[in-house]
Amino acid sequence: MGLVKAYLGLLATAALTVAVLGTVTVAVVPKALADDAEAQAKALKQVERELRQLRADRARDHRLIEKLERQLDQVQTQAGQIRTTNQQLQTSTQQLQNSNQQLQTKTDEELKQIQAQVAAGPSQPQLAKALGGYWGTHQFTLTGAAAGDFVYDRQAGQNTFALAFEPIMLYRLNDWLAFEGTFEAAFDPGGSGASFDAPVVTAQMFLNDYMELNLGIFDQPFGDWYEDQGPLWVNRFITAPLPFGVAALVPPSDIGAQLRGGYQWGGLGQDADYTVWAANGPSYDSALPQPVVGQELNGVTNTTINTNGKAYGARFRVYPFPLDSNFGRLELGASTYNGKWQNGLWLNAWDVDFAYHRGNLQARGEWMEAYRQMPQGSGPDNRQGWYFQAGYFLSGLRLPFLGRGINSYLSRLEPLVRYSGVNQRAVVADEIAATPSLGFNGSPSVFAPHAREVALGVDYWFAPSIVWQTEVDFELPRAGGTLYSFNGGSTPTASPVGATSNDQAILTQFAVGF
Amino acid sequence: MLGKRLRIILMLAMAVLTLSGAAMAQQESKAEKQKLFLDGARLWPVYCSQCHNARPGSQFSPEQWDIIMMHMRTQSNMPAKDARAIKEYLEGGL
Numbered sequence: 068m069g070l071v072k073a074y075l076g077l078l079a080t081a082a083l084t085v086a087v088l089g090t091v092t093v094a095v096v097p098k099a100l101a102d103d104a105e106a107q108a109k110a111l112k113q114v115e116r117e118l119r120q121l122r123a124d125r126a127r128d129h130r131l132i133e134k135l136e137r138q139l140d141q142v143q144t145q146a147g148q149i150r151t152t153n154q155q156l157q158t159s160t161q162q163l164q165n166s167n168q169q170l171q172t173k174t175d176e177e178l179k180q181i182q183a184q185v186a187a188g189p190s191q192p193q194l195a196k197a198l199g200g201y202w203g204t205h206q207f208t209l210t211g212a213a214a215g216d217f218v219y220d221r222q223a224g225q226n227t228f229a230l231a232f233e234p235i236m237l238y239r240l241n242d243w244l245a246f247e248g249t250f251e252a253a254f255d256p257g258g259s260g261a262s263f264d265a266p267v268v269t270a271q272m273f274l275n276d277y278m279e280l281n282l283g284i285f286d287q288p289f290g291d292w293y294e295d296q297g298p299l300w301v302n303r304f305i306t307a308p309l310p311f312g313v314a315a316l317v318p319p320s321d322i323g324a325q326l327r328g329g330y331q332w333g334g335l336g337q338d339a340d341y342t343v344w345a346a347n348g349p350s351y352d353s354a355l356p357q358p359v360v361g362q363e364l365n366g367v368t369n370t371t372i373n374t375n376g377k378a379y380g381a382r383f384r385v386y387p388f389p390l391d392s393n394f395g396r397l398e399l400g401a402s403t404y405n406g407k408w409q410n411g412l413w414l415n416a417w418d419v420d421f422a423y424h425r426g427n428l429q430a431r432g433e434w435m436e437a438y439r440q441m442p443q444g445s446g447p448d449n450r451q452g453w454y455f456q457a458g459y460f461l462s463g464l465r466l467p468f469l470g471r472g473i474n475s476y477l478s479r480l481e482p483l484v485r486y487s488g489v490n491q492r493a494v495v496a497d498e499i500a501a502t503p504s505l506g507f508n509g510s511p512s513v514f515a516p517h518a519r520e521v522a523l524g525v526d527y528w529f530a531p532s533i534v535w536q537t538e539v540d541f542e543l544p545r546a547g548g549t550l551y552s553f554n555g556g557s558t559p560t561a562s563p564v565g566a567t568s569n570d571q572a573i574l575t576q577f578a579v580g581f
Numbered sequence: 582m583l584g585k586r587l588r589i590i591l592m593l594a595m596a597v598l599t600l601s602g603a604a605m606a607q608q609e610s611k612a613e614k615q616k617l618f619l620d621g622a623r624l625w626p627v628y629c630s631q632c633h634n635a636r637p638g639s640q641f642s643p644e645q646w647d648i649i650m651m652h653m654r655t656q657s658n659m660p661a662k663d664a665r666a667i668k669e670y671l672e673g674g675l
Binding site for chain 1: 620623624627628630631632633634635636637639640641644645647648649651652654655656657658659660661662663
């Protein structure tokens with residue numbers, strides 16, 4: 068019974084539970100179902116949002132991927148360009164290394180050449196050009212000559228050294244105007260110091276191809292000597308020929324004006340030239356109380372202003388042979404000189420000259436005469452002078468029995484000979500100054516009324532303008548004349564004088580033309 | 582229109598003539614210089630040696646030769662044309 072009851076109780080409980088559950092279910096399930104649907108809708112919306120988000124993310128990621136792919140492509144392209152550039156740079160580097168090597172080699176070679184040039188020193192034209200540039204002007208230049216002498220004269224028993232420096236300053240203003248100044252500084256025996264002089268100071272105006280105006284103190288255009296043979300290294304001898312030395316027939320220089328020029332009248336080398344001039348004129352030794360026959364002309368240093376009238380003259384030269392003739396170069400010339408040396412008293416002179424040069428041979432000579440009108444009571448003072456000289460350059464001489472060394476010395480030698488003389492009626496005792504000096508042998512026999520001189524010489528040429536000259540003079544006066552002597556008085560005494568004794572002198576000179 | 586063309590043709594012709602004239606003048610100048618140089622080479626040893634040994638062109642610069650040749654033209658009275666030839670030779674011979 069009890070068990071039935073328990074079973075019944077259980078059944079009741081179960082029925083109750085079912086009832087409750089049913090009730091509950093009926094009451095609760097619809098609500099639960101509604102809640103569930105709402106949740107599902109929310110979830111669905113959430114899913115949809117998430118889906119949209121995912122789609123958006125996917126699209127963004129896709130764009131990002133595309134962008135990254137593009138960037139990757141660009142990077143790859145740039146990498147390729149960099150590789151190409153790198154390759155080019157490597158090639159360029161290699162080329163530069165090669166060029167550098169070549170340049171290094173070339174630089175080394177040039178450096179060696181420059182070092183060799185530096186060691187050798189600049190050449191003469193390079194130095195001259197550099198100096199010209201340094202001075203900043205090419206219109207001024209300095210030439211000239213210098214010389215040192217030793218002179219011995221037997222009759223006077225004197226010997227001495229002498230030194231001279233003769234620069235020529237040239238200034239070119241333009242194509243048609245130039246200036247020249249020749250200056251002399253000499254140390255001669257007997258003086259206390261150097262003597263200075265300016266024998267030539269001129270302005271040269273080239274008017275056209277055929278005419279030049281020359282103003283100033285100029286070498287006398289009389290014969291060839293004064294103008295062309297004066298420079299120390301140009302004169303083949305050391306002394307001047309007698310008519311252009313102490314016994315000059317016309318003044319060696321004057322102050323005035325010249326018109327001069329040259330033209331070609333035939334083939335190449337067939338020229339003619341002229342010089343016409345007017346100047347202050349001659350003057351004679353003003354130390355003498357009165358003029359006498361045979362007195363000396365004033366020298367270069369005594370160009371004076373002569374108020375007695377001007378002097379004038381002309382000189383013409385002609386060259387007959389063309390260069391193509393192979394006859395050599397022949398010059399024929401003639402000169403005149405006319406000038407008052409005192410009121411109404413004239414010095415008239417003329418000269419003919421020649422010069423010839425062919426190969427190693429050179430020869431020249433002149434003949435001149437001067438007529439000096441003297442005051443009443445005195446006979447005319449007429450004089451004659453001449454010289455002839457020749458020289459032969461031994462260049463090319465090869466003596467087979469002598470060695471090459473001796474032959475090379477011989478080929479630099481130039482043997483010379485000269486004969487000169489002066490005729491005049493008288494000499495002045497007060498003017499005889501037998502002191503040797505540069506270019507003068509100091510022989511008293513030169514001061515003779517009829518002086519004659521034979522000069523033998525030999526020149527050794529170190530270079531075209533550097534020469535060592537040696538000269539032996541034989542003074543051989545031919546006849547006597549009159550000797551005037553003032554002896555401190557105002558009137559001269561005249562006495563006959565025979566030919567002075569012969570004499571010998573020797574001179575040696577080292578001359579440089581620069 | 583025709584006038585404009587004519588002007589252009591004339592201008593071109595003048596330009597061609599001018600250029601060809603300039604070229605010819607340059608050639609003539611060069612030829613003249615060469616002749617001067619050759620004449621100078623022949624005259625230099627002869628004219629200079631008439632009085633003194635001929636000095637080489639390398640002894641002075643061209644600018645110095647300009648001045649020295651003016652001096653030597655005065656000294657020797659040589660024709661101006663020959664002085665120019667010797668100067669050309671001495672300066673060109675450097």
